[in-house]
Amino acid sequence: MDIKKVLVMGAGTMGSGIAQLVAQNGIQAVLVDLRDDILQGALTKVEKGMKKRVEKGKMTEEQVRDIMSRISVTTDMGTAVAGCDFVIEAVLEDVKLKQEVFSKLDALAGEGVILATNTTACSISEIASAVKNPERVIGMHFFNPPVVMKLVEIMPALQTAPETVERTRAFAEVLGKEPVVTVKEGIAGIASRVLAALLNEAVWVLEEGIGTAQDIDRAMKLGANQPMGPLELIDLIGVDIHLAKTETLYSKLGDARYRPCYLLKKMVAAGYLGRKAGKGFYDYSQDPPVPTRL
Template identity: 50%
Template sequence: MKNVLVIGAGTMGGGIAQLCAQQGLNTVITDIDLSFSEKARARIETGLAKRVAKGKISEEDKAGVLSRISTAGDLSPAKTADIIIESAIENLDIKKKIFAEIDALAPRDTIFTTNTTSLSISEMADATGRPEKVAQMHFFNPPTIMKLVEIMPGNKTSAETLAAAKAFARQLGKDPVVCKNEAPAGIVSRILGQLLNEATWLVASGVAEAADVDKAMKLGANHPMGPLQLVDLIGIDIHRAKMETLRKKLDDPRYQHPPLIDEMIEKGHLGRKSGRGFYDYQA
């Protein structure tokens, strides 16, 4: 793989694009408006500048990564992509529309992947004329650091596509796992979802403050990051979308989120990206 298109300029899309560029791949970030893609590239540049200042990378490394990241405000870069990674909003209708549009643009051998956590891979694949070339590649936040990529087939994904996705993950320096069959949320997100959801209930029901919940899990379970710190990093709106999907798909009340989550989203407290979530990042 040499040419990558990342659809979605949010936290995950930007991180995936940076990862690809760091591994020497020509990468395009696109979104519904060019300004969104340009902001994602600017965030990457800011992050790289901090690494230069700390002596972790050279100015030349930074320039090299940025030279391999271009931006767009439409799906036309699909015409030259070897692989497309969709990381748009967690809305199945929007994702299906994206897949139908890139299917009309991309070469027949281009592989389509989705970074979705819990939406149907098969339904996205069926929006194309090449369902055998569609798979899930679920990256973890931040994509430049986390070693795992979960790969999952839809019901028509070919063995060749799964092998190509696995090889691409390794090309990016990741250590992938491949699920045998499609299931909501795969492995990590399904297990982790209940843990994160339970942590939000502990705060919502007044059992403990967020900082104490996180301290308990870091010191008592040896977690490198507290669950509520992780919810803030993921995005509280993204967390809610995952819980709602799992609650519906699995018919399991353990994924029901507390009203506190709705209240926080209504106030615009979405976590790190908004400056405030369970913690205040504006200070």
């Protein structure tokens, strides 16, 4: 499979990272979003991230220029999709929006072009139901940040053709990733679902007063060989993002393992969103961060 040009829909956290990953692997990336300022912001963010690596001697200025020259941006999906061999959608996590985007993509993308979604927890079969050629729709879930994380979870919808699965797996390998292909579709795939339950449990243990935030994190680092403690990890992901994920899993699976602890709701209401807000389970205004009084 020879992929020369990839359309990335949505230039947010994931879309911009996926475009960088594609360009780093010598493939043209076209980023599409609703407004020029969002697209320019995405380009600046990608370039800034790589310049930091230049300062650390891990990349050259020339490599940065080379990669940036392979990323183009536009608000016009119609023009962008022409000549693309593969599409990765990374717009907001809203199934109706994704269905709308896929229905347009399906009408515009050439025959045989795979339409992949980076959704975390939307039903891929539901997204695929909005298009005329659902056999080319598939889940291709990158992890944040896409340039760093080795895993890509590939999740076929009920309608996905086996050939689409194999071509997507091959493409993930071209991008230097180690794909895991799920046997069938399940809400949030494997890693996100298991992680959500684990992180949730850590918040319950804190809420029940069994251990302090620091001790819960220390216990999981030292006893379960986790590189980061679960509460530190929620702060990194964003308390609001974690809460939204467990709420989705709880409502879709109806399983008590995902029932979000009230503490998470209080924290979001108070603006304790984690690192991005300077405060979550830990207060980042101090170095090293200290546990927040919750």
